[in-house]
Amino acid sequence: MESSLATYERRTGWPLTVAAVVFLVVYAWPILDPGISADLSRACSVANVTIWAMFAIDYVVRLGLATSKPRFVRAHIGDLLVLALPLLRPLRALRVVTAIARIDRASASLRVQILSYVIGAVVLLALVAAVAVLDAERGSAGANITSFSDALWWAAATITTVGYGDTFPTTAEGRLVAVALMIAGIALLGTITASLAAWFLEHVQTVEQASSESQAELAELTAEVRALRAQLSTNDRMGSSSPETTE
Amino acid sequence: MESSLATYERRTGWPLTVAAVVFLVVYAWPILDPGISADLSRACSVANVTIWAMFAIDYVVRLGLATSKPRFVRAHIGDLLVLALPLLRPLRALRVVTAIARIDRASASLRVQILSYVIGAVVLLALVAAVAVLDAERGSAGANITSFSDALWWAAATITTVGYGDTFPTTAEGRLVAVALMIAGIALLGTITASLAAWFLEHVQTVEQASSESQAELAELTAEVRALRAQLSTNDRMGSSSPETTE
Amino acid sequence: MESSLATYERRTGWPLTVAAVVFLVVYAWPILDPGISADLSRACSVANVTIWAMFAIDYVVRLGLATSKPRFVRAHIGDLLVLALPLLRPLRALRVVTAIARIDRASASLRVQILSYVIGAVVLLALVAAVAVLDAERGSAGANITSFSDALWWAAATITTVGYGDTFPTTAEGRLVAVALMIAGIALLGTITASLAAWFLEHVQTVEQASSESQAELAELTAEVRALRAQLSTNDRMGSSSPETTE
Amino acid sequence: MESSLATYERRTGWPLTVAAVVFLVVYAWPILDPGISADLSRACSVANVTIWAMFAIDYVVRLGLATSKPRFVRAHIGDLLVLALPLLRPLRALRVVTAIARIDRASASLRVQILSYVIGAVVLLALVAAVAVLDAERGSAGANITSFSDALWWAAATITTVGYGDTFPTTAEGRLVAVALMIAGIALLGTITASLAAWFLEHVQTVEQASSESQAELAELTAEVRALRAQLSTNDRMGSSSPETTE
Known part of the structure; x- marks a missing residue:
């Protein structure tokens, strides 16, 4: 309930x-x-x-x-x-x-869900950060982010950690927004990389993994049991009259 | 068909x-x-x-x-x-x-295929972006990307997320090209890292993985079955006359 | 002891x-x-x-x-x-x-422990680096890091590898601090990504992995042994009088 | 031979x-x-x-x-x-x-070998790139890399992809050196992250992995074989006189 x-x-x-x-x-x-x-x-x-x-x-x-x-x-x-x-x-x-x-929680895999959430959050965060930094910077003297277009451009360069340095916040509040965006950028990069790594490993490794050692041992074991069963069948057919060993 | x-x-x-x-x-x-x-x-x-x-x-x-x-x-x-x-x-x-x-799809592994596609795409994208940004910037006053050599240099610094800031687009169209290149750079870095991680794990883990626990259990099981078979052989040799237990 | x-x-x-x-x-x-x-x-x-x-x-x-x-x-x-x-x-x-x-060593998993240690170390390192760089730069002519607020802002832009270039050390000692912080930044990014990748793989792969091949083989083997046991039971019930093979 | x-x-x-x-x-x-x-x-x-x-x-x-x-x-x-x-x-x-x-090939694991090779190569490459860029830039008018100390500082900021932009090559040859260093930086970051991810997965997953499903099935199988063996022992003790089924 x-x-x-x-x-x-x-x-x-x-x-x-x-x-x-x-x-x-x-x-x-x-x-x-x-x-x-x-x-x-x-x-x-x-x-x-x-x-x-x-x-x-x-x-x-x-x-x-x-x-x-x-x-x-x-x-x-x-x-x-x-x-x-x-x-x-x-x-x-x-x-x-x-x-x-x-x-779309039902349809997608966990990894796709997280990836689409992170990308969505990063795009929204970049938009909100652009608005917030414009709010902080516009009034300040010597600021170089003075239009929403500048603010979006700055947000893109920050969240991808490119950081040209042609636009950057100069006020304390703007810098706090920037630090949040930098951290979001690192999270974005980390999540994309991790998703790709997991995808590679799932599609490549799953097939190859269990194979080598454990498979050889299982094959050996199965052969052993099969031989045992054949031996039992033979014994049954012969009755217990002529005790021949098959080994 | x-x-x-x-x-x-x-x-x-x-x-x-x-x-x-x-x-x-x-x-x-x-x-x-x-x-x-x-x-x-x-x-x-x-x-x-x-x-x-x-x-x-x-x-x-x-x-x-x-x-x-x-x-x-x-x-x-x-x-x-x-x-x-x-x-x-x-x-x-x-x-x-x-x-x-x-x-070369036939010869290479999935991971190598993806990696070579991403690197190829990134190099071509950098070239195309350099041409596109030069087209956008050259006419603009105050632009700092004015030759193809500058444009290539800017593309390299952008796609690797270094972003010195000595060259950067100043027009709206140039900035859109830059954002595409930044995203490509993050995809490049992510794919390279993920490929390396998958490679490490395949070459290192495959050997060690199945070993520890599951191997011990399989050995135990195989010993058990081998003992069972030996017991059956003994019984067969003895006939059912003298029922001695081997245990 | x-x-x-x-x-x-x-x-x-x-x-x-x-x-x-x-x-x-x-x-x-x-x-x-x-x-x-x-x-x-x-x-x-x-x-x-x-x-x-x-x-x-x-x-x-x-x-x-x-x-x-x-x-x-x-x-x-x-x-x-x-x-x-x-x-x-x-x-x-x-x-x-x-x-x-x-x-909190007792409660958390190894991965969470390492991640929290790295994040803690990175935050503390950024603080200490900000103090150290301010100490090195303040006395120098032409320096652009002259307040603790500037130093913190510089540390954030460095450790996330954004590097706007509005603030940067100009003295040899300040540059050494910066290099230490850059390396810490790469370690930070690497650890976050690796933790995410490990988390993805644990939550997604664990369930799927053992399944495919090895599971099929184990099922086959178990069926084999079950059949063998049924055969033995039948033989016992029949005595060795009528040697019928169940196969 | x-x-x-x-x-x-x-x-x-x-x-x-x-x-x-x-x-x-x-x-x-x-x-x-x-x-x-x-x-x-x-x-x-x-x-x-x-x-x-x-x-x-x-x-x-x-x-x-x-x-x-x-x-x-x-x-x-x-x-x-x-x-x-x-x-x-x-x-x-x-x-x-x-x-x-x-x-030290004999002692270390493959992952440690690759990691130490990459770090060694990156340090040496940074040193060589600093010398090469100094050689290219010193003669050029308007260059901002004019001493070996500047060149080392530039190499560190480039290879970590921080890229402040206070020092950057201005000649074609210097820019080629820079692009090589940027690529090395991405390889460095990728290898460190991948090594960490592989380490995490080995130390965390190895223990947990084989456990869940495959372990349960193996336990079931072992119990099955153990029961079979007990049954055979009982039969042997009884002789074939009184065919009682233990099941």
Whole structure:
């Protein structure tokens, strides 16, 4: 039977994913459109805070439904950090990737699932980081990331660890965003490589592996048993009258 | 029996590969040789469009011959994108690598095949990206990639994710080419590492693996069966007159 | 029974870890706080030398207790280098990571232990490298790393191999620190990727592997033995009067 | 019996390795010491050409001794390139690494051997590349690599793919050296990661692997055979007088 926590999470899954998408819009819009009207900007702020409150209430309800409170807190430490630290708030958008990943869970292998989740998360993270770094840098004097196009270009060069150095954050907040993106880049590269390695090994090794030694020994054993059986048959046919040894 | 699609693909394989090589020449020539005559430049454009049409017709014919239309479209989404998006058109040259890879398919292992395909594709992609970025950057004011030698140098620093930053694209189109090259670089690194890991594991682990536990158990079992057989032989020799137990 | 070296190491473990933490403080403080009073600065120097002496005595005692002197020297070559080379002295702080890693040794798997040790070591190394590079660069003319915030930003860009090039060491000592950090970055990336690959393979392959060939052969063998046993039972029931073969 | 080629290679092994070390000295000295006397510089040139001739003769002799000429050429294509292309001549120094790697071949595992060879080759390649890039850049106007210390710093930043961009080659020859170093860096990273992954899998998986399925089946089979043997013993004790089935 499903626990009450699982029931709650299944029912609130889609509404909260929609809230995460709305959050992405109301977070990015005021940053990307400097000519936004004051009213719309205020509406975005209100929506932003409302969605934050929704996720906070969701966390409290789930904590209340969890059978082991300390284990829930430890298992969902990320949720708590995203709620508590304003800088991590954009990471809420990653919920969208989780939702998409859940759709085709049935069909794909574990490795493909993880790979598509990581790629999805990395693309979304690059987009969110571009918005966040633009927000941090635009006001700063001497900044070299001043348009969304620059910010996207910087995000691509950072997450692939190329780092030309033609664009880079100069503010403390921008640099924090950059460090998060660098770590995501390493995770991306690691996951792609590991997936490829696992794929190679599955398709190449599975066939060859069990073969060599263990197969030889099994063949020897099977021959032994087959000989034993033939011997028994012979003995049966002969009766116990003429005890000839076949060996 | 071969399907009509397979027959068609086998017959059109070499002509289309030759077309891809010709495409590479007529695509790169007008970019690399600024002093090209107007007539030759026009001839290259015509050849370029003609080859595009050839590949478009090829796609339509293959779609017509495919038993399952939707599955064909899904499996060949790359072909469709290369046809539809002008920016991806240079990727048609990758067909050359596929053709080369097909030649020695018989002899090499799967891992070597993939590795040689990836390295071939990466080298060709770097060349094509160098041509494409030079095309995009040369006209732009403040660009630092102004010769093919600069473009090749930039491509090498990008695909290996070194990214000195002495040369980098400044136009939107050049930056898109760069992002494609960065992704190719990550794929290159991942494939090389994964191939090495698979090679290590095959050559080292195969020998050691089956050994430890399972081998001990098999030895025990074989000893058991051998003892059983010896016992049966003894019994046979003795007849059923003096029932001595050997245990 | 525990050797006297093991007893000594168990007893001095925590005091030396505390000494390593104190070392971190007295090493970093005078560098990070330029307005430090002369008295405090002198106290830090004295503490620094005292801790160095403690570790030197510890090394000599352990060498004395070791059963095989040459093997001990070879196995603890790192300890000797950290004692002898002033530039490597900050690496003493890595002892803290070893101590933390030892705490949850019981619960975690080998892979998780190594991964958490490497991540811990990399974070600590980045911090120590930031302090060391700031110490080396601040006095130099034309240096671009002049604050601890710059130094941390430089360390992050270096250890992830992004390397924007907006901040970089210009002195010989700073460059040596940088090379150590680059190597740590490669080790970090390698360990993360390898851990992921091992995790993929364990969770995916374990189930599939033994299956295919070896399983089929075992099934065949088991059927063979089962048939043999049935035959023997039949023979026993019949006595040796009517020698019918069951085959 | 040893082939005459193998005998020749065993006998010329050490002399040629010494020649490679001498080559390293006479190659690097005139570049690193600009105040070298004209006589010494000329002596170095003569030694350089002499060593080149030694290796050329060695190649011809080995080709003469080889049983299959075409296979020898294919297997030693690298030797031919190092002889023919002046730019690749410094790679002759890699012979030193091969010689060192051969010393402890007996004791170490295949993985450790490859890893130590790659690390040795990478360190030597970085040194040689630093000398080569200094040679190429020093004469060039607008170059930023003007001392051996700069060249070493550039080599470290390149081979680890950090690429700050404070130092980079500006000449065509220097850029070719850089591309070789970038590729070596990717090979380094790949080999380290693959070695770690193989190590993880060996130490973690070996124990767990054979266990699950195949172990259960073997236990079942062993129980089956043990029961069979017990049954036979019972039958023997009873004689064939009272045919009781134990099942």
